[in-house]
Amino acid sequence: MFKEKKEETIEGVDTIIGPSVSVDGNFKGEGNIIVEGELRGSLKTNGFLKASDSSLIVATISADSAEISGQISGNIKIKNNLDVKETAVIEGDIETKTISIAYGAIINGNVKMKSERVIKKDDVAPATEEEIEEK
Amino acid sequence: MYYYIYDTFINQKKYENSLQKIEQSLVDAGISGKIFRLNVLKNLEDIANQAENDNIKNIIAVGNDQTMSKIANLLVGKNLATGIIPIGEHNNFARSFGINSSQEACNILSKRKIEQIDVGKINNQYFLLSLKSLTNDIIFDFGDYSISPKKNNKSCDIYNINPMGADFKSNPKDGIMEAVFSPGQQSWLARFLSGKKNEIDNRSIFPIKKVLIRHSKKSVLLSIDGQKNIKTPVEVEVLKRKLKIIVGKEKIFN
Numbered sequence: 106m107f108k109e110k111k112e113e114t115i116e117g118v119d120t121i122i123g124p125s126v127s128v129d130g131n132f133k134g135e136g137n138i139i140v141e142g143e144l145r146g147s148l149k150t151n152g153f154l155k156a157s158d159s160s161l162i163v164a165t166i167s168a169d170s171a172e173i174s175g176q177i178s179g180n181i182k183i184k185n186n187l188d189v190k191e192t193a194v195i196e197g198d199i200e201t202k203t204i205s206i207a208y209g210a211i212i213n214g215n216v217k218m219k220s221e222r223v224i225k226k227d228d229v230a231p232a233t234e235e236e237i238e239e240k
Numbered sequence: 241m242y243y244y245i246y247d248t249f250i251n252q253k254k255y256e257n258s259l260q261k262i263e264q265s266l267v268d269a270g271i272s273g274k275i276f277r278l279n280v281l282k283n284l285e286d287i288a289n290q291a292e293n294d295n296i297k298n299i300i301a302v303g304n305d306q307t308m309s310k311i312a313n314l315l316v317g318k319n320l321a322t323g324i325i326p327i328g329e330h331n332n333f334a335r336s337f338g339i340n341s342s343q344e345a346c347n348i349l350s351k352r353k354i355e356q357i358d359v360g361k362i363n364n365q366y367f368l369l370s371l372k373s374l375t376n377d378i379i380f381d382f383g384d385y386s387i388s389p390k391k392n393n394k395s396c397d398i399y400n401i402n403p404m405g406a407d408f409k410s411n412p413k414d415g416i417m418e419a420v421f422s423p424g425q426q427s428w429l430a431r432f433l434s435g436k437k438n439e440i441d442n443r444s445i446f447p448i449k450k451v452l453i454r455h456s457k458k459s460v461l462l463s464i465d466g467q468k469n470i471k472t473p474v475e476v477e478v479l480k481r482k483l484k485i486i487v488g489k490e491k492i493f494n
Contacts, residue, residue: 123444125393125423130385135447142444146385 119152124159138168140175147179158192165197180214242266242273242349243291245284245311247303250327251277258342262302262325265346273298278307288314297321298486300349308333309467313366316359316482323349323486332369332403332466338488348488355491356481357412360400362464362474368412368483371398371476372463373453378472380419381452387419387444388456394424398448398476401493408443412493415480419446450477 119136122128127143134150140160147165148154154168160175167182174190181187183201191209198214206212244266250259266272273296276287288311291299299315301307301324308324315322325345326334339345360367373396380387380396389396397420399410410418421444453462454473461469 119447121443121445123421123423123442125390125442126387126421126444127390128385128387130382132385141442142390 122160132164156193158190241294241296242271242298242300243287243296244273244275244300244302244325245287245307246275246277247301247307247327248278250303255327258327259302262327262342262346265343266349269346269350271346271350273300284310284314288318288320291320292318298323298349298352300325300486302327304328304330305333305465306330306467309368309465312359312368312483315484316366316479319484321352321354321484321486325349330466336369336401336403336492337485338491340488340490344488349486353487353489354484355413355487357483357485357493358400358415358417359479359482360398360417361477361479362462362470365464365470366479367400367465369399369401369403369465371453372466373397373460375460377455377457377460379454379456380446381454382450383452387421387446389421392423393421395422396420397422398451400478403492409493413481415449415478417448417476417478419448419451420444448476448478450475452476 120134120138122138122140122142122144124142130146132144132146132148134152136150137152138150138154140154140156140162143161145163148162149167151169154166154171156162156171156173156175156177158174162175162177163179165179166177168184170185170187171183172188172190173193173195175192176194178196180197181195181199186203187199187201189195189204189206189210189212191207193210195212196214199212199216200219202219204216204218263272278284288299298321299311301311301322304326311322324334324337324339325342326339327342334345339348357368360371362371376389376391376393378389378396399418399420401412402408402410408420423442452473452475459471461471462474463469
């Protein structure tokens, strides 16, 4: 596989969808993917996805982890961590294990976290009558 | 034992001295062998078949890229190693295999360090280095998805080995080739806004095992190893480690 120049930015990148091409259909990558151009359909990888601020993705996305800075229209399913940068515009539902969202990012959709941690009912004590009256 | 295949152009007088030196070097290295001079009547396929019958293990091209390309096309999948003694101009193959001169070639051939490399199959032909298209009216069809270059794209290439690229290397032993789409020159403003220093930063790179290359309007020409052209549509496929090549230490791949 190619090495050299792109290793300066990200190690082990297998596919780069640059700004001079458009990809249509169900794209399935084996490794890490950088999107700087257009993709329509679906995108699936068992590696890392980086959608840069010039990217335009109209597709459902499935990846191990991702960093989103561009525009995405479609549902996103991430196995581990999703990092949403301040320039990101996401129109679609998100399902991920962990997420970080930068100030300025736009997300229009539901966010569902698949975390092992849940709120235990016992930890939340019911309010007393006095507390209710005070309110 | 070695078979040496001399291309037709080296019959020119200007190569006479070079050939004499080469032949002496081969004798000194103890690897002299049977010489075949190509001409319209001499069929390369017959020579390859004769080599197999004679239990020959090495067929060496004496010439340039065109000579090597012709011979390599016949030896794909066979238990014969090939190598090159470069003469004249256009020797990208030799440089890729770490052979920088004809004298160096004789030493390298005598050491017989062999690498099994991938071969690209395009319809019923083979290529070792690359395919090139200089037009954007082209679609890479992978079945499930397709890649189309936009108007700002300048060239589309598929690399098994990139003989020119200091900034991009393709490994011809991994069973994968790379499709590279390079955009045209951008204005300084566009470069400034994108934060990219040059067009190389905007390249697209896709790993390829098999792809149908077709056109959207008119059939386009693809250059095979810089030697000959073929019209789209074509089916391109990687054949993993199907050719034995004799290489030097300075080969451009690992």
